[in-house]
Amino acid sequence: MGGRNLQQKKWKSKKKKSQNRKQNNHQKKKPPSEEANDSLVEKCETSDMELEVVELWEDFVDFYEGEAHGPKQERKFCKALQNKELMEYEGTFVGLRNIIQQMSNFRKFEVFMMLYPTLAMGYLQMVYSGKWQRARDYVERHKVDLCDYYRKRIENLKLIRKRKDMPGRALELLSGVKKEYFLMASTTWEQFMVIQSRLWTRKQQECFSAHFQIATYSDFMMPLERRITDHPLPEPFNWAAAVQGSDSTPGTSEPLGRNRLPALSMNLATPVDTEDEVTCATLSEDHCSVAFGTFSGMMHVVAVRKDWREANNLRRENVFQAHQKWVMACAFSPGDRHLLTSSADKTMRLWCTRSGCCKIVYTTGQVPLTASCVAFAPRGCYFATASEDAVVRVWREDAEHPIISLFGHLAKLMVCRFHPNGNYLATGSADATVRIWDYRNHAQMRVFRGHKAPVSALVYSICGRYLVSGGRDDLVIVWDTSTARLLRCLWQHKALSIASIDISYCNNLLAVWSQEFQLTLWDFQLLLQNSSMENVSSAQSNDSNGKLLIRTVKAPENVIWLQSGFFGRDGLVAIYAEDYKKSADVLASIVKQIENLQIGTKSEAEKNEIMESMLNKILSSESDNTAAGRS
Incomplete structure (x- = not known):
């Protein structure tokens, strides 16, 4: 096994260089902006993280290696x-x-x-x-x-x-x-x-x-620590966030917490055509505007009212026909100069938010592209797409074709999010796994398993070390990216899917929105302090989660949460839409197909997945028929 000994020597050499580099960095005087950022990251950082990961890699043996256990x-x-x-x-x-x-x-x-x-x-x-x-x-x-x-x-x-x-x-x-x-x-x-x-x-x-x-x-067991023991942890990576920009929001600098909750602003997204349906939404970087797409392919750019606590309608700024079929995902670029949209017509388009003109149409060559989620890198220029063909793609704004394609997921991708430093990309998939990629080097850095259904939402902590995921199994899981450990599983949501997750600027509050049920606010710092999942029963976990839960806000009847986010130092904005009832013939068609379907299991999550697939096919055919009738 000479190759393994050589590999260990290389890693030890890297560890020694890393220690010397740390000592040199501590001796240098840091500018004020970096000192301010260090105080923000200090809550999440441990000084021996890098050494711990290296030791885990050196101690790794494959399942067939080592001495025999028997005579x-x-x-x-x-x-x-x-x-x-x-x-x-x-x-x-x-x-x-x-x-x-x-x-x-x-x-x-x-x-x-x-x-x-x-x-x-x-x-x-x-x-x-x-x-x-x-x-x-x-x-x-x-x-x-x-x-x-x-x-x-x-x-x-x-x-x-x-x-x-x-x-x-x-x-x-x-x-x-x-x-x-x-x-x-x-x-x-x-x-x-x-x-x-x-x-x-x-x-x-x-x-x-x-x-x-x-x-x-048992499927009903609480997700426990299930690390992939025969997978070595990769080389340590820099998870510290980039320096935060200055916050121009007026008011006190006191951080949010149990004694100081954010002011909640709820905004109703309403299409121009009252018979149209809202399919997706995204908040601008400054949280002053929201863009939402509809089933007819229209895009609406509207202003957010953040000075009211009660629900209010959004003031319309721009409306344009974006696609031939329904809009599946949208995202503002950093600085809110551009808007990226993806549609079921298998195209992606980049729009100028000021003029409403399409600047570029993206394709993957011979293979049509259907992206269920799009996300811009923190510094702009690049964006990522989560596609239904299970491939993660990274694009440049000025290039029509992807520059990087990442393979590894086993089913369609649901969500993607860039790390705060812009060097890494997190993805969630219908295969119920969360993965972190070093996309520049085409390397898969982490694989997290714990969800029992497709992963629908992701967010990084402000410091960049922790990743929070939500899925259609109603679970919200907090991961430590430095050690690849499951820190905490939150059970309070009982809805079809987790729609959105966000963390406050001070890293103290975690906001979780379920698609059709409620908003919950959690004490994120207390959650990290009491993060041991070992030997904890389901009843004990629920009791512990109750102490971490700060507040629950029930959603109005017949609405669907679309997007949410913290803004400034004391605000939380939410965008929601009316839950339009499907026609009786569509529902009857779905029920009839499910009755004739031979399923090898009775899992509710699997039934929901099959129902969603059937519904998409039915809606797609109806959209084609409508377009043909209009023409």
Whole structure:
């Protein structure tokens, strides 16, 4: 394992350079602006974070590495197999890849976690059988089915070329005396068993069960610390936020908290055509304007009234026909000079907010683009899109085609957010995972698992260290990006989906909006102080969450929250729209299709996902018929 020793030396050298760099930085005198920013980041930063992550990387061993757990005699059960038997290992891997494609979106990742171990066991069995050339070709053919996150692990695996190179743990797994365990939700396991019975032969099922075993947990369990233990933490990255600009908002500088809550302003978004429906909304950088798109493809740019506490209508500033179909996502550029829109007509357009003119239309070449979320980098020039083809794309404002494409998610993307320093990008997907990317280097830095349904909202803390995610499972989860740990899971929301999350400028308050139910304000600093999730029952967690919860605001009847955000030092603005009732024939069509649908599980989250897919198809066909009738 000379490659691993060389790798450890490189990391130790990096750690020493990092320590010297820290000492030099402390000796330099900082300008006043940086000192002010340090006081803001101090609440979230720990001085030994970088060293801790490096040590975790150096201590990492793959699942087949290390000493055997049992007596040496057990390894004699290993057998050299013939070519026909070795073909079953490759068939097992290919079958598992096809099983993942047929799993429900939010269940794919737990099954995907078995893909690399299956590939590795096939390679080890071929090497033990004296077929190293075949083993190498086998890995080269199928490594494309794994994301770049596994690249270094595959290179380490290929260093094993003979029996004598095999660790004791690998021989133990090959003998079948000891097995590698996977953790899977009970309903995911049920669906997996149904699909694998169709796609795996009996020989392939025996091949898998000879080396692996699946342990299940209840779907109703509170999300616990479920770190991916066989994934090394990557190189430490700079998560401190950029220097905050001066706040010109008049008033006291006292930070928000339990004793000083923000003034809430609720604004109703109303289209020009009363029969039209609002589909998305976004707040400007200064929170003085809001843009919202409609089902007919119209874009409305309106002024926000922030001086009233009660609900009020938005004053219209600009209206223009943006797309041929409904608008799916929109975002203001830094400085609010441009507005980016994405539509179901599979186009993205950049608009001038002053003139309402389209400046550029973005495409991906031969493949039509459907982006469900768009987000600008803090410094502008770049923006990211979360697409339905599960690809993260980064664009320049002045280029019609994407400059970076990131692959790794297993289902369509729901949301994307840039880190405060602009160097990293967080994404949430229908595969129920949250990931952080170093997009300039095409590297996946973090994978967070804990949600039980698609992830619908993301926000970074002001200091940049913490990431908060919300999903259609009604859960709000706080992650520590430096250690890749789940800090806290909040349960208070009981709605279809978490619509929006934001954190106050002082890092003290967390605002969470559910799509059809309520607004909750949380004590974010107290949440970070009491963030241990170990050995906590569901009842204890609810009691603890009750202490963290500051206030709950019920939504008016028949409304949907679209967007929200803190503004200035003491304000919180919310944009909402009326919840238009769908026609009886549309609802009847959905119900009829669901009744005829054969579902392998009775999970509510899966039913909601299927219903949403059906509704989008029905609305798309109705929109096409309407357009044809008008023409």
